[in-house]
Amino acid sequence: MNLKEESANPLRQEAAKLLEDCATVIQIPVAWGDMNAALHVSNTVYFQYFETARVHFFEQVNFVQRDSTKDIGIVIASISCKFRIPLVYPDTLTVGTKICSIQEDRFTMKHLLVSHTHQKLAAEGEAVIVTYNYKQQCKAPVPHFLIERINNIQNHR
Secondary structure (H helix, E strand, O other): OOOHHHHHOOOOHHHHOOOOOOEEEEEEEHHHOOOOOOOOOOOOHHHHHHHHHHHHHHOOOOOOOOOOOOEEEEEEEEEEEEEOOOOOOEEEEEEEEEEEOOOOOOOEEEEEEEEEEOEEEEEEEEEEEEEEEEEOOOOOOOOOHHHHHHHHHHHHH
């Protein structure tokens, strides 16, 4: 399959069903430079895919992650990945994102990365994200407006 054919390869219904519960979904092309010497996508690049999806999520809820005019931002406390299958160029990935839980000063974000070539789950990521007051240099409660926006986007998908 050539690159043009691959980019036109949509997710089939079974694969798309994996993303049903996600609040946001974004497509990311696998770049040749994402691969390592073993000729598959480097493990570290999966975290870049998650980052792209995370930024997309926050754009959708209109929350800039670090705005110099605001005191409150976010920091990642932990992040993990369960690698399911190796990825190679060319491929297109659909990454779904949702918030699994919200606590006083943090929330847990889940990412599902689905390969168009393989038509199945390629990786699962999870990040614990802490709201942080940059002026006071300490954790801060998750703002109520952000909780409302997250609930709104997750309830209207």
